[in-house]
Amino acid sequence: MKLGIICNRVSWEEKKLFKEAQGKNLNVHFIFVDDLQLEIPGSLSYKADETIYLQRAISFFDGFYITAALEGRGERVINSLETAKICGDKILTTINLAGKNIKTPLTFITFNVNSALKSMEKTGFPCIIKPPIGSWGRLVALIKDYESAKVTLEDRETLGNPYQKVFYVQEYIPAGRDIRVFVVGEEVVAAMYRYNAEKDWRSNLAIGGKAVSCKVTSEIEDISLKVTESVKGEIIGVDLIEKDGSMYVQELNHVPQFRGVTEVSGVNVASKIINYILNEVKN
Ligand SMILES: Nc1ncnc2c1ncn2[C@@H]1O[C@H](COP(=O)(O)OP(=O)(O)O)[C@@H](O)[C@H]1O
Ligand SMILES: [Mg+2]
Numbered sequence: 001m002k003l004g005i006i007c008n009r010v011s012w013e014e015k016k017l018f019k020e021a022q023g024k025n026l027n028v029h030f031i032f033v034d035d036l037q038l039e040i041p042g043s044l045s046y047k048a049d050e051t052i053y054l055q056r057a058i059s060f061f062d063g064f065y066i067t068a069a070l071e072g073r074g075e076r077v078i079n080s081l082e083t084a085k086i087c088g089d090k091i092l093t094t095i096n097l098a099g100k101n102i103k104t105p106l107t108f109i110t111f112n113v114n115s116a117l118k119s120m121e122k123t124g125f126p127c128i129i130k131p132p133i134g135s136w137g138r139l140v141a142l143i144k145d146y147e148s149a150k151v152t153l154e155d156r157e158t159l160g161n162p163y164q165k166v167f168y169v170q171e172y173i174p175a176g177r178d179i180r181v182f183v184v185g186e187e188v189v190a191a192m193y194r195y196n197a198e199k200d201w202r203s204n205l206a207i208g209g210k211a212v213s214c215k216v217t218s219e220i221e222d223i224s225l226k227v228t229e230s231v232k233g234e235i236i237g238v239d240l241i242e243k244d245g246s247m248y249v250q251e252l253n254h255v256p257q258f259r260g261v262t263e264v265s266g267v268n269v270a271s272k273i274i275n276y277i278l279n280e281v282k283n
Helices: 012-021 060-072 081-087 090-099 113-123 146-159 218-230 259-265 269-282
Strands: 002-007 027-032 052-055 107-110 127-130 141-143 167-171 177-184 187-195 210-213 235-243 246-253
Touching: 002 012, 012 027, 012 259, 012 269, 052 060, 052 269, 060 081, 081 090, 081 246, 090 167, 090 218, 090 246, 107 113, 113 127, 113 146, 113 167, 127 146, 141 146, 177 218, 177 259, 177 269, 187 218, 187 259, 187 269, 210 259, 218 235, 218 246, 259 269
Parallel strands: 002 027, 002 052
Antiparallel strands: 107 167, 127 141, 127 167, 177 187, 177 235, 187 210, 235 246
């Protein structure tokens, strides 16, 4: 059986997946985003005979359209287009979670500067604005007061792309850390705390957040499996943040990195992923 891993380059994660697949009935083939020419109708830019694909493109848009093209010709891709559509967009994610009665931070979606400012009066300051599509903490901004809100919103309205002009305004939860939970299929395989980066209020490891091992409690397990199922997710990073003794779901990641969580939890996440894929192709 063949597994096509769609990626930008062979990084730590891809090497681990490759290593774990060795000796098992799964040949890994890397498909590089930059090399692809997706002929429609038709083929990829090479003769593909993969049994299943794992989507690991860094850019949401690249991954989304590659998955769409593959699913369009009947291929099986993990995660699916449907999952990517929701998880890749913070607005759709928040709407989906709220519709399932899952706690998420108070959020407003607004379409111009004045409405965003009015929403901020409801969340209070400090609050957060986020681009609907993005990752690694980029352009996720902490807004301390009305004056800085105006400047930031006006900057985005003038300089931003159309997505950045849709303002996702959210209450700030001053937890100092969040919890990244790694779900594979119907199993929570590991979790870690991510403490805020030095001189930053965000916890993304890409900007210096600190990973610390976290016990998977039954509360963490229940909520993570519930939200993963709600987006028909297969390999999902669930971000939780603690507020008043409860867990709030902050976002869902459909192409989660797993180096940090592997290192602090001691769990071989790559092996869990490969075993899940093997099981899927058997069925
Ligand atoms: N409502 C919030 N309250 C407190 N911190 C938050 C909140 N939302 C996001 N953060 C912090 O900002 C980081 C990035 O936000 P997130 O929504 O996960 O965007 P990205 O997709 O860029 O990772 C989070 O990991 C967390 O540390
Ligand atoms: Mg995040």
